[in-house]
Amino acid sequence: MQNIKVFDDCVHELSRLPGVGRKTAVRLALHILKIKQDQAYKLSEAIKKLKDNIKFCKECGAISENEVCPVCSDENRKKDVICIVEEAKDVFFIENTGRYFGLYHVLGGKISPLDGIGPGDLSFDKLTKRVHNLNVKEVIIATNPDADGETTASYIGKILQNVPDLKITKLASGIPIGSHLEYADEITVLRALENRVGLI
Numbered sequence: 364m365q366n367i368k369v370f371d372d373c374v375h376e377l378s379r380l381p382g383v384g385r386k387t388a389v390r391l392a393l394h395i396l397k398i399k400q401d402q403a404y405k406l407s408e409a410i411k412k413l414k415d416n417i418k419f420c421k422e423c424g425a426i427s428e429n430e431v432c433p434v435c436s437d438e439n440r441k442k443d444v445i446c447i448v449e450e451a452k453d454v455f456f457i458e459n460t461g462r463y464f465g466l467y468h469v470l471g472g473k474i475s476p477l478d479g480i481g482p483g484d485l486s487f488d489k490l491t492k493r494v495h496n497l498n499v500k501e502v503i504i505a506t507n508p509d510a511d512g513e514t515t516a517s518y519i520g521k522i523l524q525n526v527p528d529l530k531i532t533k534l535a536s537g538i539p540i541g542s543h544l545e546y547a548d549e550i551t552v553l554r555a556l557e558n559r560v561g562l563i
């Protein structure tokens with residue numbers, strides 16, 4: 364294909380999205396060219412609004428319209444229980460059960476030596492501080508049940524094991540190995556939450 368700068372620029376930006384290779388980026392750019400003007404503008408407007416209006420909660424790291432998310436600012440939530448998840452989107456899967464009333468902590472990923480992600484890249488320091496400052500009585504580890512998720516869970520167990528009177532639990536293995544919270548239905552997540560087991 365001849366070089367068309369505007370087209371190439373769009374392909375370049377799309378290919379920077381996670382999971383989008385150059386081939387897919389070309390297909391998406393061509394698709395955007397084919398759709399109606401207003402539909403394409405809606406997409407770009409939605410991205411702009413997302414960037415302008417949504418941020419990560421400064422307490423827990425969840426997605427929020429305000430500095431502090433609705434969960435952290437809710438007086439009725441239990442402040443001494445923290446559910447630890449990998450990504451901000453995982454908060455929704457636990458919230459959807461409607462049966463969890465504690466706080467969250469978003470790590471921002473998981474320890475993954477193959478991807479070059481070590482403990483220093485994730486919010487463990489902040490987690491330790493929150494556990495101390497909020498006088499937390501239980502942390503529920505809800506990392507995904509794959510190899511990296513398990514490594515991350517053990518690491519959390521290690522850094523928090525000496526905190527006095529802290530119960531460290533982990534979601535029960537109701538979620539099939541290797542699958543993620545987002546692929547489990549609400550009942551499965553709820554069951555995993557209710558049947559959580561002690562880590563150590």
Ligand SMILES: [Zn+2]
Binds near residue numbers: 420423431432434436
């Ligand atoms: Zn929050």
